[in-house]
Amino acid sequence: MTESGNKSDWRERKKAATRRSIQGHAMRLFLEKGYDATRVEEIAAAAGVSIMTFFRYFPTKEHVAAEDDYDFLIARLVEDSADGEPLVGRIHQALRGGLAQIYATDRQALLDRTRLILTTPALQGRMWQNQAVTQQHIVRALSGETVDKDGELRLKVQVAASFAIATVAMLEWAAAPEEGELPDRIDKAFAAFDEGARKG
Amino acid sequence: MTESGNKSDWRERKKAATRRSIQGHAMRLFLEKGYDATRVEEIAAAAGVSIMTFFRYFPTKEHVAAEDDYDFLIARLVEDSADGEPLVGRIHQALRGGLAQIYATDRQALLDRTRLILTTPALQGRMWQNQAVTQQHIVRALSGETVDKDGELRLKVQVAASFAIATVAMLEWAAAPEEGELPDRIDKAFAAFDEGARKG
DNA sequence: TTCTCACATGTTAGTGACTCACACTTGGAG
DNA sequence: CTCCAAGTGTGAGTCACTAACATGTGAGAA
Known part of the structure; x- marks a missing residue:
């Protein structure tokens, strides 16, 4: 599968998916329970990642909502x-x-x-x-x-x-x-x- | 000294002084070492109050600088x-x-x-x-x-x-x-x- | 003066966002 | 098969900020 232009757009697509997942679950939770009442721990859990991974995708909790x-x-x-x-x-x-x-x-x-x-x-x-x-x-x-x-x-x-x-x-x-x-x-x-x- | 209009502007003046003190020391420290590098603990110590008191005067660290x-x-x-x-x-x-x-x-x-x-x-x-x-x-x-x-x-x-x-x-x-x-x-x-x- | 109330402040023990150092897993290239 | 690298997890820690409760000190009532 080396014919596709980039070396590994496999990873790129997976990362994009994870990102979307985090953002989607975050927005859903924010709308359901409010921004302050939602802990990033919950968002991470909902998206199936660790807190650390959350912060690797978004520098702060605010960024998920306001970006x-x-x-x-x-x-x-x-x-x-x-x-x-x-x-x-x-x-x-x-x-x-x-x-x-x-x-x-x-x-x-x-x-x-x-x-x-x-x-x-x-x-x-x-x-x-x-x-x-x-x-x-x-x-x-x-x-x-x-x-x-x-x-x-x-x-x-x-x-x-x-x-x-x-x-x-x-x-x-x-x-x-x-x-x-x-x-x-x-x-x-x-x-x-x-x-x-x-x-x- | 009860002739002054209000019951205890003594306290008012003291509070105002404390407030000014906190804000003054905060601004000095912010300018000296930068905002992020200045901990609330330091500001409180410099002003001679506890951290709790700091937060009773200013709801957040940001307020001291941006108010x-x-x-x-x-x-x-x-x-x-x-x-x-x-x-x-x-x-x-x-x-x-x-x-x-x-x-x-x-x-x-x-x-x-x-x-x-x-x-x-x-x-x-x-x-x-x-x-x-x-x-x-x-x-x-x-x-x-x-x-x-x-x-x-x-x-x-x-x-x-x-x-x-x-x-x-x-x-x-x-x-x-x-x-x-x-x-x-x-x-x-x-x-x-x-x-x-x-x-x- | 003395009692007592109100109010400013302190103390302690938390919570939650965010960081750092390091270990683990796994897909892909030689 | 082996090694590299990228993505991820873990655990310990920092710092802003909060809530519950204890303490001290003026000021007015008794």
Whole structure:
């Protein structure tokens, strides 16, 4: 079986499966009994691994709940969006597009996760950190388009503000999902910002 | 000495002193040896109290480093600012004024604290949480000015974006304080946002 | 003054997240 | 078959944080 491109994607697949198993059982338990009331010992047992193995896959208990694979997607979409337009608009569209994509297959998971974060203070901090990392990614990727220091600041500020707006939308959605779906809420949030900027 | 208004502000003052002592020694140790390398036990010993007492004054180790008494001030300034103007402008001015005030007496402490947060991932999460709380305060305080649901969203979005902008300014300042003082950096950040919103 | 209550603090024994050093198992290559 | 390496388990330990209970010390009532 040496014909498959990589030396041993056997192991890779097994590791991915273990990872998914841990994360799946963790989320299930978090939703069932709450984040704090769930010990990593339980998660490990449910996934059929030892505590040590749990920590080899996830650096902290928080990471299992707050890690998002979407950051990379969003960052790429922003990068690929057309230059020239106002940056806030580009980010708005990238977020909208990326979330619609995620939404199509993982709506419930995204909702569950966001609600869990919303009700667990410890996870909120981790969420913001994740966002900060994504923002830095985007700023670094886009800083090629500009050269001067003022442009750099403009970039950072625009990205930060855009993410703040999107986060409001996301939290509002998680708090009351029956009042409208996420892509709409994103649009509404950005619209509300434009509106407010003009007439206070 | 019973003429002083309250029954026993003696105790109050002593508690305040203990609190300041703990916080002072904590910050000193954090700056000397780093946040992670400083055990609560050391802080307590330095302040001459037990570990238990430490936790009675501060719910977590993070709180000693990331707690800011400025939130209340900022929130009040925003509330008191003139209605009618665009909200982002009001928050900008309130932040500017409040920080200038803090700045006059506590510049170095503010810088130290911000740098500590900047270099300690665990504290960044706490910082964002603090900001979220302040934002909610402001939104609640100002939601009297508006009634409808759209106005509420507008409020939340404007406040979140404004704080995001201000935070960029603060972090930039902490990363390179020699490139300009904080109030200026705040102005520049808001200016950079306006600029970027128009010409991308 | 003295008794006593309230409140701040200390002590001890935990729990749970997370780490480190080391031993064991097992699939795959020579 | 043997040896290597990667994945995993074990056990002991650190540190943040908590709960139950004991102690000391002002302050007001008797």
